[in-house]
Amino acid sequence: MSSLPAWQSKPFRRLLVGLVALLVATGATVADAVTAPKAEASGSEANRSQVNRSGAATPDRLRYDVTLRGDADGSHWTGRQRVTFRNASDRPLREVYVRLWGNGEDKCGTPGKPSPVRLSELRGGTPGQLTLNCTALRITLPEPLAHGERTTIAFDVSVTVPERNNRFGREGAFRFLGNALPVLAVHDAKGWHLDPYVSTGESFYALASDFRARIDHPAALKVPATGRTWTSPGTPGRTVTHSVAHRVRDFAWAAGPFRTATETSHGGVRVKSYWAPNTPAAGVRLNRKDGVAAVDRFGEEFGRYPYGELDLVMTKEFGGGMEYPGLVLLGTTEEGSAVVHEVAHQWWYGIVGNDEYGAPWLDESFAQYANARFYGWDTGDCWADGDWPSESTALTNSMAYWAEHRNEYHVVYTAGPCALARLEDTLGADIMARLLKRYARDHWYGLSTTADFKKAAQSVTNRDLGPFWTKYRIR
Known part of the structure; x- marks a missing residue:
């Protein structure tokens, strides 16, 4: 390079x-x-193009409450997920779809190796069969949800990190959990968006949502995550990472024996850096410098960064970069990475x-x-x-x-x-x-x-x- x-x-x-x-x-x-040589603005409650409520993007005002527990090396996570949402459309909402994007590469798995993301013990609706290569699950609601009404579904979730270096995958002792958490599909004037998973680029379409996560993991692992994060002691040998994220489109986390550093930009954004020990030191320094500068620069150009915290997750072999709200994955060489491009994706x-x-x-x-x-x-x-x-x-x-x-x-x-x-x-x-x-x-x-x-x-x-x-x- x-x-x-x-x-x-x-x-x-x-x-x-x-x-x-x-x-x-x-x-x-x-x-x-594409690597580099890669006070909240005001806005309407809903996108101004969505003035016709019959075609409004829905379900909206989503809140995800998530509890997860990881195994010894962060390869397997189990827990419970609760999703509360409103029907923004004038038409009754009779069903929703959960997207299991983490199954995109492995599809429905094999008898000896099931899909990486599995749901069970559903409450608040009746599940159908998994479709679209096990990336979509239709849930029929107990009764039609009228405009403006809210309801909740909940389910157990099991996530096994695939053995590939990818946005949902692993590199050595480090685990990446991008698109691993199930999220609701969007319905708008075009109907339900049930697009297939693609590995080149993204298939994702989501509305701004609130997430509150409690991630229980071995104390030896550091866990960067979407949102404002803090830790508390867990049971002996374990730590709980807490995260609260408002108005974000997805939730991602990583796990591993990262080295860490934290700095605050001139604009007041806390930038937390996580890197594998074998990541080139010059690249880490450059990413930290450019990442801090970019979040302030783009805040001036496009509107102040609203989330308070941004995590940079860096390893040596990750291919390119991948953006998530408040967290970016960066394959890092001596010459840095796609950090500026990924920070721009926050907007x-x-x-x-x-x-x-x-x-x-x-x-x-x-x-x-x-x-x-x-x-x-x-x-x-x-x-x-x-x-x-x-x-x-x-x-x-x-x-x-x-x-x-x-x-x-x-x-x-x-x-x-x-x-x-x-x-x-x-x-x-x-x-x-x-x-x-x-x-x-x-x-x-x-x-x-x-x-x-x-x-x-x-x-x-x-x-x-x-x-x-x-x-x-x-x-």
């Missing part, structure tokens, strides 16, 4: 295309593999949500645009008309397309941030900055769509942006 100055001096397009193609070929976590996917399966450019391209600005990359020759891989390639394609055209997926990291850089040229830097800050404010804790962004951009200029959207295949 090149040094930081080399990253900044090489053409933006060629460098990113090569890196993403390499990681796709090796099966790494390419969703965020673009986390605070300003989107359907990551239906429109991945809304988080990946926006995060990479922020990343490029942070490092001052020269984007002057970042994309040309002849760079599109095929006639069917469009920046706004869904993961259904990218999963079938893996060698084209780099487009969301290359053409996407380039399009935003050219939009900045078109509007002017000051107007673009105001646009993004206002757009984040207007969709704070809500949902963004391509149509929303195009409308917002057009509203700040008298110039017809239609030809611009056509040029960059933003459809």
Whole structure:
């Protein structure tokens, strides 16, 4: 891998295309593999595009209460999960779906090796059969839930960490539990979002929710987790990590004999770093420096980081990087990692949500645009008309397309941030900055769509942006 100055001096397009193609070929976590040379804002209670309640995203105002107990090395976790939610739609809610994304790679398992995530002892509804390769469970509610009413389901959960180095996996003595906790699917004007799991990119679509977790684990293990965390003594030889997270879209944790350090950014964010002992020291130092700087920089550009704490989890062999609310996983070399890109995701996917399966450019391209600005990359020759891989390639394609055209997926990291850089040229830097800050404010804790962004951009200029959207295949 090149040094930081080399990253900044090489053409933006060629460098990113090569890196993403390499990681796709090796099966790494390419969703965020683009490495670096990688007082709460106000907003409406619901995304302003959801004015028609019959099509409103639901179930909403979710609260997850979770208790978990880990085994000796954090490979197996058991506990209880309680989910309380409201029906935001005018139409009665007769069912919900639980997504078991942790089963995505292993599907329904085998007789001798069951799925990694299993549910049992359900209360508050009647379960159906697992579908979509054991990543979706339909639960029929005891009676239809009217608009504005709340109800609760609860179940036992068992999580076994797979033996692969992945966002839900392990590396040596370290365990990563991204997308391991079951969450509710979203229903909106398009119906239930029951998309298949994809390993290249993300399938995830979730509403801002509250989580309260109690994680009981061996005292020898450190457990970074989404939310504001603290520890208390458990039974002899054990520790309890407590976490409270408000208005986040998922909950992730890790476990292992990490080394740790904590610092507070100038903006008041507590940045906690966790790293495996064999992680290159220079990379750890660089990640800590850039991570702290990025959370403040993006707070100024897009709105103050609202969660109070951000955990950086670093190991030597993890492929690329992966974002979760308040926690990022970072494969770290001497030259650092994708830390800035991942921190940018705290806004673009986390605070300003989107359907990551239906429109991945809304988080990946926006995060990479922020990343490029942070490092001052020269984007002057970042994309040309002849760079599109095929006639069917469009920046706004869904993961259904990218999963079938893996060698084209780099487009969301290359053409996407380039399009935003050219939009900045078109509007002017000051107007673009105001646009993004206002757009984040207007969709704070809500949902963004391509149509929303195009409308917002057009509203700040008298110039017809239609030809611009056509040029960059933003459809």
